[in-house]
Amino acid sequence: MQNTGSHTDTREVAIGSVVIGGGQPIVVQSMAATKTQDLDATAEQIAMLEEAGAGLIRVAVDSKKDVEALRSLRQSTSANLVVDLQENYRLAEKVAPFVQKLRYNPGHLHHHQREVAVKDKVKFLVDQAGENDCALRIGVNFGSLDPSLKAQDENPMEVALRSADEHISYMEELNFTRFVVSLKSSDPNAVIQINKLFHVRHPKVPIHLGVTEAGMLPLGEIKSRIAFENLIPFGIGNTIRVSLTLPFKEKYREIEVGKKILADISEGRFRSVPRFEHAGLNIISCPSCSRVENEAFIELAQKIREVTDFASQEDITIAVMGCRVNGPGETDEADIGLWCAPNHVNLKKGTELVGAFGYDEVIPRVLQEIECMIEERSASKS
16 A cells, blocks of 8 residues: 555554554554454454455453453464453453553543552553553543543543543653554544644654544445545544444455545545535444444444434434443434443433333334424424
């Protein structure tokens, strides 16, 4: 792949067999969608993504059984693996020997061992990375921001930047430079704005770009393309992830779409606009990944898109989230949110929980809520 944009100013971060930053080609990555403990299915996912051209492949680890599964997977693949620690940062000690990078979310460091200072938790992660030849990713997500910082400022852009600044300062105090940073939102415009601001503040830090919960095709590609086309040509972004809601067997399409966008940028074929302007119904759905509580989430997201076509001209945002990590925070920002648990779907209107419904029961209630919302808006205008 040709190098895209001027990315020579950032420092280089070695992650297994790839190098991010320092003028190296932009690395395309993805995440295994299957449950980590399903060894055959996950090994197949890793092989499929690697064959498609993924330079890094992320897997989720949330328990000791997941750690044992990762140990077995490591023996069957030479792919560059990244572990998603979710809330349990202590698992880093168990998984670091088997991966090339550890990803942590600053907002999630508050969920376990609250009596331990966040700075000490970061030191633990840095120590594990250093001892096991791993890189780190500081993954800041608008849907799960640091609660202590949110209490001080209601502006998610400022909170996200402050969170990134804080954790970079921890890295500097610990003399650890082998890290990258991601600042993600489901809004492409927010992704563009915050990464431009961050790059000015920290020009040497390699950036992982992505629009989180970009959703289903074709809109998921459009959102990612707009963000990438407004950042990469300006030297912002060293590795990318296109987060799409896809059937597990089609996860390779994240890599295909990412490579296509990079090729277009490299050849000057720009297909988007400077800003994402979306009128009408906006459906946000998280990528199918191994955190998904029930694979039925993917079919549910597709059905929601189909049955809500009647409201396509309404300015309503529906968020369909597949796990407890993204579910609570991301649905708070939507008009209607569906947070999918293993055996039921939590239906929300904004931050208010409407109730829990079976996967085969929730769609009629969603349609009812949409119709009520349309009627209420119509009445307020008359």
